[in-house]
Amino acid sequence: MLKSMQCGLLLFALPVWGLAADPEDVAAKPKAATKPMASTKLKALTGAEVSGRIDKLVLDRLAESNISTSPRANDAEYLRRVYLDLAGRIPTVDEAKDFLDSTDSDKRAKLVDGLLAGKDHARHLADIWQVLLISKNSDARRLDRKAFVDWIAGEFAKNRPYNELVREILTAEGPQDKNPATTFWLSQVTVDRMTDTIGKVFMGSQIQCAQCHNHPFTGWRQDEYWGLAAFVMKVVARPPGGKQTTSPEVKEAPRVVKNRKNLPESAKFVEAKFFGGDKPKVKESQALRPVLAGWLCASDNPYMAKATVNRLWAMMYGRGLVHPVDNINDTNPATHPELLDELTSQFQASNFDLRAMLRAMALSETYQRSSKPVAGNEGALSESYARMPIKVLTPEQLFDSIKTVLGSPEGNRAELRKAAGANKPAAAKAANPEALRNQFLALFEGDADADSTEYLAGIPQVLNLMNSPRMNPPGAALRITQGLGQAEAIDKLYLATLSRPATDKEKERALRAVKESPAPKTAFGDVLWALMNSTAFASNH
Amino acid sequence: MNPLLRIAEIEGLSRRDALRLTMAGVGAGSLSGWVPVLARADAEGKPVAGLGKGAKKSCIVLWMDGGPSHMDTFDLKPDAKGAGEFKPVATSATGVQISENLPNLAKQMHHVALLRGMSTQEGAHPRAKYLLHTGYREGQGGIAYPALGAIVSSELGREEFPLPSYVSVGGRTYGSAFLGARHQPLVVGDPARGVENLKAFVGNGAFDKRTDLLADMESAFRKEYPVGPGKDHQVTYERAISMMKCKEAKAFDLSQEKEAVREKYGSSRFAQGCLLARRLVETGVRFVEVSLGGWDTHQDNFSRVKNLSGTMDQPVAALLEDLAARGMLQDTLVVWMGDFGRTPKINARGEKPGRDHFPRAWTSWMAGGGVSGGRVVGRTDKEGGTVEERPIGVTDFMATVCKIMGINPDKQNQSGNGRPIRLVDKGYKLVTEVLG
Numbered sequence: 001m002l003k004s005m006q007c008g009l010l011l012f013a014l015p016v017w018g019l020a021a022d023p024e025d026v027a028a029k030p031k032a033a034t035k036p037m038a039s040t041k042l043k044a045l046t047g048a049e050v051s052g053r054i055d056k057l058v059l060d061r062l063a064e065s066n067i068s069t070s071p072r073a074n075d076a077e078y079l080r081r082v083y084l085d086l087a088g089r090i091p092t093v094d095e096a097k098d099f100l101d102s103t104d105s106d107k108r109a110k111l112v113d114g115l116l117a118g119k120d121h122a123r124h125l126a127d128i129w130q131v132l133l134i135s136k137n138s139d140a141r142r143l144d145r146k147a148f149v150d151w152i153a154g155e156f157a158k159n160r161p162y163n164e165l166v167r168e169i170l171t172a173e174g175p176q177d178k179n180p181a182t183t184f185w186l187s188q189v190t191v192d193r194m195t196d197t198i199g200k201v202f203m204g205s206q207i208q209c210a211q212c213h214n215h216p217f218t219g220w221r222q223d224e225y226w227g228l229a230a231f232v233m234k235v236v237a238r239p240p241g242g243k244q245t246t247s248p249e250v251k252e253a254p255r256v257v258k259n260r261k262n263l264p265e266s267a268k269f270v271e272a273k274f275f276g277g278d279k280p281k282v283k284e285s286q287a288l289r290p291v292l293a294g295w296l297c298a299s300d301n302p303y304m305a306k307a308t309v310n311r312l313w314a315m316m317y318g319r320g321l322v323h324p325v326d327n328i329n330d331t332n333p334a335t336h337p338e339l340l341d342e343l344t345s346q347f348q349a350s351n352f353d354l355r356a357m358l359r360a361m362a363l364s365e366t367y368q369r370s371s372k373p374v375a376g377n378e379g380a381l382s383e384s385y386a387r388m389p390i391k392v393l394t395p396e397q398l399f400d401s402i403k404t405v406l407g408s409p410e411g412n413r414a415e416l417r418k419a420a421g422a423n424k425p426a427a428a429k430a431a432n433p434e435a436l437r438n439q440f441l442a443l444f445e446g447d448a449d450a451d452s453t454e455y456l457a458g459i460p461q462v463l464n465l466m467n468s469p470r471m472n473p474p475g476a477a478l479r480i481t482q483g484l485g486q487a488e489a490i491d492k493l494y495l496a497t498l499s500r501p502a503t504d505k506e507k508e509r510a511l512r513a514v515k516e517s518p519a520p521k522t523a524f525g526d527v528l529w530a531l532m533n534s535t536a537f538a539s540n541h
Numbered sequence: 542m543n544p545l546l547r548i549a550e551i552e553g554l555s556r557r558d559a560l561r562l563t564m565a566g567v568g569a570g571s572l573s574g575w576v577p578v579l580a581r582a583d584a585e586g587k588p589v590a591g592l593g594k595g596a597k598k599s600c601i602v603l604w605m606d607g608g609p610s611h612m613d614t615f616d617l618k619p620d621a622k623g624a625g626e627f628k629p630v631a632t633s634a635t636g637v638q639i640s641e642n643l644p645n646l647a648k649q650m651h652h653v654a655l656l657r658g659m660s661t662q663e664g665a666h667p668r669a670k671y672l673l674h675t676g677y678r679e680g681q682g683g684i685a686y687p688a689l690g691a692i693v694s695s696e697l698g699r700e701e702f703p704l705p706s707y708v709s710v711g712g713r714t715y716g717s718a719f720l721g722a723r724h725q726p727l728v729v730g731d732p733a734r735g736v737e738n739l740k741a742f743v744g745n746g747a748f749d750k751r752t753d754l755l756a757d758m759e760s761a762f763r764k765e766y767p768v769g770p771g772k773d774h775q776v777t778y779e780r781a782i783s784m785m786k787c788k789e790a791k792a793f794d795l796s797q798e799k800e801a802v803r804e805k806y807g808s809s810r811f812a813q814g815c816l817l818a819r820r821l822v823e824t825g826v827r828f829v830e831v832s833l834g835g836w837d838t839h840q841d842n843f844s845r846v847k848n849l850s851g852t853m854d855q856p857v858a859a860l861l862e863d864l865a866a867r868g869m870l871q872d873t874l875v876v877w878m879g880d881f882g883r884t885p886k887i888n889a890r891g892e893k894p895g896r897d898h899f900p901r902a903w904t905s906w907m908a909g910g911g912v913s914g915g916r917v918v919g920r921t922d923k924e925g926g927t928v929e930e931r932p933i934g935v936t937d938f939m940a941t942v943c944k945i946m947g948i949n950p951d952k953q954n955q956s957g958n959g960r961p962i963r964l965v966d967k968g969y970k971l972v973t974e975v976l977g
C-alpha cells in the first residue's frame with residue numbers, strides 16, 4: 001500500500017533549489033516518510049527541458065506500440081486550443097488575426113506567456129477550482145461563491161505557489177467577508193464532506209470509499225479515513241441561512257462537538273493520523289488543521305504534487321495520466337508512470353509553480369499535435385497521445401466563447417427586447433451579466449467528474465443554443481460583417497467562431513447559402529447560426 | 542428530409558448510446574451487433590434491456606412541495622390531541638377515510654393505495670427533497686445521485702422517441718447526475734406556455750436552410766475528425782430538431798385538448814400540469830413530475846391546507862378518472878408525495894395555528910400501474926406521530942416504485958468516476974401489499 005509514501009522527497013534534502021524548510025513542515029513530518037529518494041530524479045529542469053521530457057516519454061511509448069503521430073497542429077488549431085485551455089475562451093477576431101499574421105518564429109511561446117499572464121487565465125483557473133472546492137449542496141445554497149472566486153482568481157493572477165494557496169484554504173478561519181478562503185469550509189458542512197473533498201482535490205484519491213468500509217482494492221482502512229477526518233472534526237462552519245445576519249464564520253473549537261448535523265452515523269472517533277502515514281504528536285486542545293496543512297502542503301508530501309500535476313495534465317490533454325483524475329491508487333496505475341513521477345518532482349522542485357507547469361505542457365510537441373488522425377493512428381486510444389484528443393467545451397468555456405463572438409450581453413439588450421417580442425418576453429428581462437452566465441451554467445451543468453472528451457449536453461441545452469433569443473441576437477452577424485464584401489464577410493464569421501478563415505470549399509457553400517436566401521440581410525445570420533451550433537465550435541480540437 | 546436526421550438514422554447508435562447499453566448489459570462487442578437487437582426489441586414493444594413484464598409503463602409523480610400535513614389530508618385522527626379541524630369522510634374504497642376537503646378524490650380511492658407508514662430521516666426541506674427524489678441521502682459516499690425520473694428515462698426511455706423521457710412541470714427538479722445530460726429533465730415552467738425555445742427563431746423554410754448548412758459543416762468536420770464527440774453532438778442536435786418538428790411535441794399544446802376535458806381538470810396551473818402529464822404519458826413520455834407548492838404550513842395550517850386540498854382535489858381526481866377511462870391507468874403509476882409530513886402537535890407560535898416538519902410518520906400514495914387500489918398499508922398511532930405497523934423507509938418506497946415500473950432496483954450503474962451505484966440502496970423491503 002502507498003509505495004510512494006516510503007519514497008517521498010525529503011524537504012531539507014533539497015537545499016540546491018533554494019527551498020527554505022518551514023518549521024511547521026518539519027514538526028508535522030511523520031517519521032516513516034523521511035526516507036530520501038534516489039537522487040537521479042532531483043534535478044530541476046528548465047521549462048523547455050520539461051516539455052522535452054514529456055515528448056520523450058510519450059514518444060517512447062508510441063514507438064513501443066508502433067503508433068504513428070499526427071503532425072504538428074497548424075497555427076490556427078494551436079491558437080484556438082491554447083486560448084480555450086489557458087484563457088477559457090476562444091480568441092477574438094483581432095487576437096486571432098494578430099497571431100495568424102505574425103511571422104515571429106517564437107510566436108507560440110510568446111502567446112502562451114501572454115495568456116498565462118492575463119486575467120482571463122486567472123479567471124479560468126478560478127472557474128475550475130470553484131467547481132472542485134466549493135461544494136454545491138442544499139446546506140450551502142445561500143453561500144456567496146463570488147467572494148471565493150474573486151479571491152482565488154487574484155491568487156492565481158499572482159501565481160502564488162500552489163501549496164501555499166492550499167495551506168491558506170486548509171487553515172482558513174474567521175468571517176467569510178474578511179477571509180473568502182473560508183468559503184471552502186462553509187460549503188462542506190459535514191466532516192465527511194470536508195474529508196472527501198480534501199481527499200479528492202488535494203490528494204487525488206477517492207478516500208471516501210473507506211468512509212463506511214475498508215476499501216477492497218486499495219487496502220485503505222476505515223480507520224485511516226477517520227484518522228484523516230479527525231484533523232477537521234473540530235471545525236465549526238455554519239453556512240448562511242435562517243436568521244443569521246452577520247457574515248458566516250469558520251473556527252476551530254477546542255474539542256470535537258458531537259452533533260448529528262456535522263457527523264454521519266458511520267463516524268468513528270480515532271486519533272488524528274496522516275493518511276498512510278504516522279500519528280502526529282498533538283495536544284487535545286491544539287488546532288489540528290495547521291498540522292494537517294503542514295503535512296499535506298510540505299513539498300515532499302506524496303499526494304498533493306502528484307494529484308495537482310495529474311489534474312493539470314487532464315486539463316490540457318483531455319485525460320489524466322491517472323484516469324479518472326481523482327482515483328490515484330496503486331491498483332489504478334498511470335498510463336505513463338515515469339512521466340507522472342518526473343512531472344511531480346519538477347512541480348515540487350519549482351516550488352509548486354502552476355504557471356511554469358502549464359507553460360511546459362502547452363509548449364510540448366505532444367500538446368501541439370493535431371487532433372486529425374493520420375494513417376497508423378486512426379485506432380489509437382486517446383491516452384496514447386498520438387494525436388490531441390478532442391475535448392468538449394465546458395459550460396464555462398462555451399458561455400465565454402459565445403460571449404466572445406456576440407459581444408457582451410448588455411450590448412444586445414435592446415435587440416433582445418425587440419427579438420423577444422416575437423418569441424419569449426421573459427428572455428428580454430434585463431439581467432446582469434453574472435446572472436446570465438450563472439443561468440447558462442445551471443442549464444448546462446453536468447457531472448463534474450464526467451469525461452471531458454464526451455459530448456454530454458441534451459435536448460434542453462441544444463434547444464437553448466439553437467432557439468433562445470439570448471444565443472441568437474439578430475444583429476450579431478451584421479455587426480461582425482459590417483462593411484465587408486461577401487467573401488470577406490464569410491472569412492470573418494469563421495475567424496470569429498473557429499479562429500481561422502474559411503476554406504475555399506466552405507466559402508463556396510456559405511456563399512451559396514447567402515445567395516439562396518430570400519433575405520440576404522439575414523443570410524449571414526444563417527451562417528453564424530450554423531457555425532455556432534457546429535461541433536467545431538462546441539469542441540476544442 | 543433534413544440531412545442531419547438522415548445521417549443519424551443511417552448510422553444508428555452514437556458512442557454514448559453504445560456505452561449506455563453496455564452498462565445496461567446489452568452486448569459487449571461491436572456496434573453492429575446491437576442495432577438488430579434494438580430493432581427487434583422495438584418491433585415487439587419490449588424494452589431494450591430485456592426487462593420483460595411491465596416495461597411499457599409510465600410514471601406520474603405529483604410532488605406536494607413543502608411537505609403536506611398527513612393528519613389533515615389522508616391520515617386523519619379525530620381523537621388525537623392535535624386532531625385539527627377537518628373531518629374524515631368515507632370514500633369509494635370500503636373502510637378507507639380521507640379528509641372532507643377531498644370530495645372528488647374520495648370517489649377515486651378504489652384506485653389508490655394509501656401508504657400511511659412513511660418514515661424518513663430528513664427533516665429539512667432541501668435534504669428531504671433530495672432524499673425523496675433520489676432515494677439517497679445528499680452527499681452520501683461523496684456522490685451525486687440521479688433522480689427517479691432520470692432512472693426511469695435511462696431504463697425505459699426509447700431511443701427513437703423524439704421527446705425527452707423525463708419531463709418536470711411547474712419548476713426545477715433533480716437531475717440525472719452520472720446518467721448523463723440525455724436523461725436530464727425537460728423543465729416546463731408554465732404548462733399553458735409549453736416548452737421553452739421549442740420554436741425556431743426564424744421561419745420554417747429559413748430554419749431548414751440553416752440546418753442544411755449545419756449538416757454540411759458537420760459531415761465535413763467528421764470526415765476530418767472521425768474520432769471524437771462529433772457523432773454525439775450531431776445525434777443530440779438531430780433529436781432536438783426532430784422534437785421541434787415532431788407531431789409528439791403537440792402533446793405540449795394544451796389548446797388541442799377538448800374543452801370538456803379541460804374543464805374536468807380545472808384551470809389552475811397545477812390542473813393544467815396534470816392534464817399535460819396525461820397528454821405526455823399518452824404520447825410515450827415515461828416520467829412526468831407535476832409539482833404543487835405551498836404545503837409548508839408552519840403558520841395558518843388549516844385554511845391553507847383547505848385551500849391546497851381544493852386546488853389538488855379536482856385535477857388529481859380528474860387525472861385518475863381520465864387515465865382509467867382511456868385504459869391507461871393500468872400502465873401508468875401515479876405517485877403522490879412530498880418532502881415529509883407535519884407535526885401532530887399544533888404549534889401556536891403565530892397568530893394562526895400551524896404544523897411543523899415531521900419526517901418520522903407521514904403518508905404518500907400510489908395508484909395505477911397495476912397497484913392494488915382501495916387499500917391502506919401501514920398505520921400510525923392515534924396521535925399520528927409514530928408508525929405502529931408497516932413502516933416504509935425511502936429505499937422501500939423507491940424499490941417498490943421501480944418494481945412496479947418493471948425496473949430492477951438492484952441494477953448497478955457506474956458513477957462518473959467508475960464506482961458501481963445501485964439504482965436503490967441495499968437493504969430495502971418491498972411494499973408487497975401494493976404489488977397486486
